């Protein structure tokens with residue numbers, strides 16, 4: 016471990032210690048102490064870094080196992096977007112990802128009857144695993160977009176933290192779209208996102224995929240990019256390919272040909288994906304081991320110790336003139352944790 020990393024550790028430990036004292040005074044139990052990060056924990060160390068590295072953008076590793084250098088930020092506000100949950104400090108990504116979100120927001124407003132997008136998590140300043148919410152989003156090439164349109168007025172930072180998610184699904188029904196919530200504009204927004212060649216996958220709830228299969232009457236050549244996945248009923252997840260010439264970025268296998276409205280979708284409507292694993296007698300279920308920095312590509316250690324950018328504003332791509340991205344606040348709330356199947 017180099018010096019900087021050691022310092023990150025010490026800061027982290029003291030922060031956790033301070034937090035545990037604070038929480039302990041209120042809660043008076045040992046739970047807060049149990050929350051202290053495991054030494055070497057990738058999510059704790061990457062989650063504690065507040066600024067990206069200097070230098071050119073580089074996605075290192077795979078979507079679900081890697082890190083990011085030279086990230087840029089989506090501005091908190093643009094003419095056709097607003098970044099949500101600012102305290103998480105996850106508005107960072109490859110410039111290609113940020114540019115795509117801005118383009119999508121403009122096209123959707125212009126062509127699809129969608130006034131603007133609410134953007135959820137992209138990546139942490141240096142990518143890496145996150146303490147909550149995602150298995151992927153680690154290399155700046157994944158982004159979540161809400162299935163709720165941007166309101167006419169600018170949301171306050173507090174509203175961006177607390178605005179609830181709206182599910183597209185009916186409550187108390189199995190994988191059924193709520194017709195009172197779903198609209199054609201949402202379908203157009205999804206297909207707009209799928210239309211860009213750099214977009215390889217879009218994760219949506221199986222019910223949303225089925226709805227698209229059943230009702231989309233336009234060009235279906237990009238429908239196969241919509242991938243059924245757990246969760247994703249109030250937002251969708253855009254994944255772009257490794258940009259051309261990005262050494263160290265591990266590509267994902269292309270999606271199968273066809274629109275995906277086949278037996279792979281029908282499987283989601285069986286019991287199998289939803290059944291709880293049956294414990295084998297005498298076998299203790301093994302909790303998966305926490306990901307350590309040492310489990311990530313070797314280059315991610317250097318990413319952690321690389322010098323930070325000097326100005327967040329300079330690393331913010333586009334947006335309203337003079338808009339300053341919101342500063343991160345510590346103590347982010349728990350989120351709409353997605354099951355870890357999303358790869």
Ligand SMILES: [Zn+2]
Pocket residue numbers: 149152157158159251252253
């Ligand atoms: Zn996502």
